[in-house]
Amino acid sequence: MKKLSLLSILLITITSLYSTSIYAQNLDSYGDMKRPANIGVADFDNFKNSCFDIYFNSHKLDKNLQDIETNLTKYAADKDNIDFNSLREDIKSLNAIGKSSKELTAQLKTLDDKSESMAKNAKNIKPKTKAPKAVKNTNNAIKALNDAKSTLKTVGENQVTLLKQATELLGDN
Numbered sequence: 001m002k003k004l005s006l007l008s009i010l011l012i013t014i015t016s017l018y019s020t021s022i023y024a025q026n027l028d029s030y031g032d033m034k035r036p037a038n039i040g041v042a043d044f045d046n047f048k049n050s051c052f053d054i055y056f057n058s059h060k061l062d063k064n065l066q067d068i069e070t071n072l073t074k075y076a077a078d079k080d081n082i083d084f085n086s087l088r089e090d091i092k093s094l095n096a097i098g099k100s101s102k103e104l105t106a107q108l109k110t111l112d113d114k115s116e117s118m119a120k121n122a123k124n125i126k127p128k129t130k131a132p133k134a135v136k137n138t139n140n141a142i143k144a145l146n147d148a149k150s151t152l153k154t155v156g157e158n159q160v161t162l163l164k165q166a167t168e169l170l171g172d173n
Contacts, residue, residue: 030056033144036137041125044134047111047118051141051148054108058151061097061104065158068093072162075169087170094163101155108149115142 028035035052038045068090075082119142122134 030059033140033147036133036140039130039133039137041130041134044118044122044125044137047114048137048141050107051111051115051145054104054111055144055148055151057100057104058148058155061100061155062151062158064093064097065155065162068097068166069158069162072165072169076165079169082169084170087166091163091166091170094159094166097155098159098163101152101159104148105152105156108145108152111145112149115145118142 033052033055036048038048071086071090075087115138118138119135122138123131125131125134
């Protein structure tokens with residue numbers, strides 16, 4: 001059972017590495033945030049969807065880290081009975097999470113640089129009837145982006161700490 005859950009974590013992490021935006025676009029909400037509907041203007045819809053993809057994927061990484069942290073706590077509590085194969089899988093997952101986190105952070109930086117101009121241009125969109133929704137969607141996208149920025153910072157810090165703990169538990173095995 002433990003190997004199955006670790007394998008699941010690893011597969012989810014690897015999947016998020018290669019298909020972050022494909023999977024996330026199928027999500028409508030996570031936590032308090034809900035992906036707004038498209039308004040039919042490609043620049044604004046793409047910006048919004050990209051921001052929410054990063055938001056959803058950053059929280060997926062955080063959840064995966066929490067699962068690994070639970071495993072490491074169990075390993076540390078009973079060092080004489082560590083399943084080293086599972087521990088190695090956790091280490092692989094931690095490395096994949098670190099790589100995914102860096103990729104998402106780079107994507108986030110690009111969107112963050114674009115966010116100010118998107119917010120300014122939203123109120124001037126044509127046709128004017130779409131402007132209120134463009135402003136609202138853009139503001140929600142920026143809110144999701146800021147949350148993702150904070151989450152990815154935490155993920156990055158926790159990944160390093162957990163990788164160090166996992167490596168110490170692995171020792172010479």
